[in-house]
Amino acid sequence: MDKALLGELIALLMFVVTIFIVLVGYPVAFTLAGTALLFSVLGHLLGVFDYAFLTSLPARYFGTMINEVLVAVPLFVFMGVMLERSRIAEALLETMGQLFGTMRGGLGISVVLVGTLLAASTGIVGATVVTMGLLSLPAMMRAGYDPKLSSGIICASGTLGQIIPPSTVLIFIGDMLQGANQAAQLAKGNLAPTPVSVGDLFVGALLPGLMLVGLYITWILIRSVVSPQSCPAIEMSADQRRGLPLRIIKVMVPPLLLIFAVLGSILAGFATPTESASVGAVGATILAAMNRQLNLDILKQVSRSTMTITSMVFILLLGASVFSVVFRGLGGEKVVEDVLSSLPGGQFTAVLAVMALMFLLGFFLDTFEIIFIVVPITAPVLLMMGVDPVWLGVMIGVNLQTSFLTPPFGFALFYLRGVAARLVSTGAIYRGAVPFVAIQVFAIAILWQFPSLATWLPEVVFGSGAPSASTLDGAPQQTLDDMLRGTQDTLTPGGQDSFSDPTSQFK
Numbered sequence: 001m002d003k004a005l006l007g008e009l010i011a012l013l014m015f016v017v018t019i020f021i022v023l024v025g026y027p028v029a030f031t032l033a034g035t036a037l038l039f040s041v042l043g044h045l046l047g048v049f050d051y052a053f054l055t056s057l058p059a060r061y062f063g064t065m066i067n068e069v070l071v072a073v074p075l076f077v078f079m080g081v082m083l084e085r086s087r088i089a090e091a092l093l094e095t096m097g098q099l100f101g102t103m104r105g106g107l108g109i110s111v112v113l114v115g116t117l118l119a120a121s122t123g124i125v126g127a128t129v130v131t132m133g134l135l136s137l138p139a140m141m142r143a144g145y146d147p148k149l150s151s152g153i154i155c156a157s158g159t160l161g162q163i164i165p166p167s168t169v170l171i172f173i174g175d176m177l178q179g180a181n182q183a184a185q186l187a188k189g190n191l192a193p194t195p196v197s198v199g200d201l202f203v204g205a206l207l208p209g210l211m212l213v214g215l216y217i218t219w220i221l222i223r224s225v226v227s228p229q230s231c232p233a234i235e236m237s238a239d240q241r242r243g244l245p246l247r248i249i250k251v252m253v254p255p256l257l258l259i260f261a262v263l264g265s266i267l268a269g270f271a272t273p274t275e276s277a278s279v280g281a282v283g284a285t286i287l288a289a290m291n292r293q294l295n296l297d298i299l300k301q302v303s304r305s306t307m308t309i310t311s312m313v314f315i316l317l318l319g320a321s322v323f324s325v326v327f328r329g330l331g332g333e334k335v336v337e338d339v340l341s342s343l344p345g346g347q348f349t350a351v352l353a354v355m356a357l358m359f360l361l362g363f364f365l366d367t368f369e370i371i372f373i374v375v376p377i378t379a380p381v382l383l384m385m386g387v388d389p390v391w392l393g394v395m396i397g398v399n400l401q402t403s404f405l406t407p408p409f410g411f412a413l414f415y416l417r418g419v420a421a422r423l424v425s426t427g428a429i430y431r432g433a434v435p436f437v438a439i440q441v442f443a444i445a446i447l448w449q450f451p452s453l454a455t456w457l458p459e460v461v462f463g464s465g466a467p468s469a470s471t472l473d474g475a476p477q478q479t480l481d482d483m484l485r486g487t488q489d490t491l492t493p494g495g496q497d498s499f500s501d502p503t504s505q506f507k
Contacts, residue, residue, distance in 0.1 A: 115157025
């Protein structure tokens with residue numbers, strides 16, 4: 001058998017085996033690295049893989065440590081965990097529930113709005129779902145809300161942190177697309193490509209994120225008309241109405257100021273996402289102190305949680321880099337390029353195939369697991385076909401949001417089940433999520449039909465391109481895609497610089 005064909009078959013087998021082992025329950029990071037190393041040995045024994053490919057791994061790991069864009073990840077995680085401790089969500093839910101609760105579906109609308117504010121303040125899905133599950137689900141059940149509708153609203157609102165900035169998922173997607181877009185444009189002969197940054201994706205995701213909020217509220221209003229008993233109005237006492245406007249201002253101003261500081265600094269061009277993340281971390285700490293929720297013990301807990309979450313994400317990244325090296329060394333990228341390029345319908349079908357794959361993987365895998373496996377492999381090919389990188393990044397973000405909602409393994413469903421087992425059944429949680437998964441698919445269709453929803457605002461705000469934290473101080477830093485692909489100093493087994501020919505990686 002031809003060695004190139006044999007290597008490609010082994011690469012596909014490695015992908016299938018990796019997915020199977022993950023579904024069995026082994027840790028994803030170690031599965032990615034371990035399976036890749038085993039298949040590298042198999043490929044070497046069969047003469048289709050050269051161990052020299054693995055020599056680039058130390059440089060890639062070092063690139064992880066010096067990449068300024070990725071510094072935003074622990075900072076945003078710290079901000080989210082600190083805000084969770086500051087009890088802002090509790091005050092928001094109580095006050096917004098009093099504001100909208102007197103109308104049918106009003107309590108559900110207040111949960112969506114609070115979820116939006118928390119998403120724009122924290123960007124952490126798990127913390128938002130757990131917090132709203134603990135605080136709002138008992139109130140909705142006491143008000144007579146349908147358990148299925150209540151569960152769906154809470155889970156869907158909690159996942160808004162996946163797409164509404166600041167989102168750690170968008171940081172990784174944006175950094176991947178930055179390197180992939182540069183390589184794709186060079187391969188097409190464009191020696192001065194327009195840069196794509198995390199800031200572009202943050203701004204591009206704003207309108208689609210707000211569109212999702214509008215669709216969620218629309219569904220609640222429809223239910224209030226079609227099935228008013230599923231979301232009844234609540235009665236307020238005179239004491240609750242007294243001073244409500246002042247309480248609204250008091251609870252709304254702090255998170256809005258933080259959102260303005262974080263996102264406003266990016267929109268105004270004053271700061272990169274990394275710099276705005278530091279502003280958010282400091283701002284969240286100040287808010288916790290103002291709410292008298294800051295002491296040495298809480299600071300230790302927040303720091304420990306930040307370290308745990310960040311370590312989990314970056315261990316996944318390192319495992320994915322090993323997988324990517326071996327996959328490309330076996331010729332797997334050539335298979336992906338050939339398959340996507342040969343699909344009937346061209347660009348449309350290629351994007352549809354990738355989106356369908358991510359949607360299906362969302363039934364079983366976490367968001368970070370999907371982007372670390374799929375995006376580095378497929379994004380360069382799609383960008384070579386002329387797909388807009390900002391639109392593609394936002395599409396991926398909205399699509400992957402369904403991974404938190406889709407039964408049977410949606411993580412948001414698990415989070416709510418963990419804190420609400422005595423109030424709602426697992427079946428009710430699953431059935432409640434189904435309409436919101438359909439809303440997600442509908443939102444993807446709208447974004448597909450009207451790509452300007454993702455591309456218009458970045459063009460207005462940044463013009464030719466957003467400032468990137470990876471190019472500060474005049475020294476370009478290694479992007480995440482560079483880490484997965486290799487640095488310019490990494491030599492191929494044949495002794496040639498793999499980046500000497502800008503089209504070499506697509507041949």
